[in-house]
Amino acid sequence: MSKLEADPASAAPVAPPPRRPRAPQRANGPTGRVTGQPAFVLHSYPYKETSLIVDMFTRDHGRVGLVAKGAKRPHSQLRGVLQTFQPLQASWSGKAELRTMIDAEWVGGMLPLEKTALLCGFYLNELLVKLLARDDPHPALFDHYVSTLNQLAHQEPAPIVLRKFERALLKETGVAADLTRCTSTRAPVDPNVDYVVDPERGPRLVRAADQWPVVSGKTLQDVEREDYADPATVAQSKQLMRFLLAHQLGGAPLNTRQILIDLMQL
Template identity: 80%
Template sequence: MSNTTHDAEADADSTAEPRQAAPGAERGVVPVPVSAPVVADPAAPTTATTDTTPATPTAPTAPAKRARAPSRERTFGTKVAGQPAFVLHSYPYKETSLIIDLFTRDFGRVALIAKGAKRPHSQLRGVLQTFQPLSSSWVGKSELRTLTDAEWVGGMLPLEKTALLCGFYLNELLVKLLARDDAHPALFDHYVATLNQLAHNEPAPIVLRKFERALLKETGVSADLSRCTATRAPVRADVVYVVDPERGPRPERASDQSPRVAGKTLLDMEREDYQDAATQSQSKQLMRFLLAHHLGGAPLNTRQILIDLSQL
């Protein structure tokens, strides 16, 4: 080999990057990779101790309770304040109290005990009068609750003479035809309007016919007077009909015992137009017949008085 070749190999060895020895190589120790598992020496004594405490028994899981079905029992509000109302009727209870029948706007007809209302210095004594608008408050869950406050609102003229008897007639109808705790806000408003009309001396027969009709409509026992029940055809003004209290108008028959009413009268009543004399007369007989049916034959004391006065 030539000297040139020998010198080139020597230069290559001198310029090569020296390799770094692994840690511990100089002591002859082979490095262990970090990820390699460490195996314990089987000859080494075991230091872990076994827990010999008996396990606490686990209580059995209680089954989930079924949700209680909502009660269907009828409930009443526990406290009501500032409810518009009118006294329909009252009677003594024990020595110093009253039981009053109120007609309220949002709760219908409710029965209340007015404790101490008969005492001479009771604030309720002069307030619990019929045909006077009241703001009433009460408490209780039962059907007979306790009156806690009643204030006179005012703003209405008092009823006098025949108008007063007509007012008692309205109250008797409400007491006998309305169920307790059944709200009729539209009927309440109609009642207020009727009292105002009577106080302003508007014709009593017309005012009463309108209220009677509204009462039967609100309680769901009045049929449409503008259509024949059997055929659903429109009522004709020139045909004579009878009105079934449960079904409505139908053409008259020879065997009918019910009041006969002209079709024009039925159409006028549906429109609340009582200007015609024949309509006034026939509607009076018809409403007397329908109310007697829905009252189950129970007499109306105030009606008899008004009949005697030729006002009903």
């Protein structure tokens, strides 16, 4: 099991009363101080005896690494706040790869993730940790992440919710090919023709020696417009996105993805 789900406390955090949000500020001055930045904890692990290193996804600064000094102490205000899937406002200082956390405040307003939705949330976090470079802002992806957590919390169909987020992640990181045009013919994809998708170039006609997932032109069109009403689209898009993500990960396994496959076939 991945470290992302190793701490069961993250599934049922005891949150302090919400505080009034502060207006976020960008880093400025020699200390690189940032205050009140919308953020979520993606992953954390122990650092020295009483501290944590926290990987956070922030709206205006992307994925950042922060040292939360003393966060493991019993009476630390951060101890009950630095939980996954809880909207926070984080403050930090420093310009090195690892900054120093100044404060984190729970914002509230989101339902907790439970059961399958919780595991899906860990899957999203693992994708972000492994595919987002540090300090690369993606505000639109951050908003999509918040929307995805809300959809999972409201028990919307997990396979469809995950496919939409996976596609958004590939688009936001600049590695998503246009699924609506065939690279073999330069023409729009035909809904009645089968294709494979070259991860670097886009859809092309199927060849005899191809071992990539075969998908219909209709599935490619549906994925591009986020239409998952057709069960065939749901099934083919699952295989397609698994293939495209594996390419971007260089074959590195996703621990939570394998658990989802084993348990729910998502």
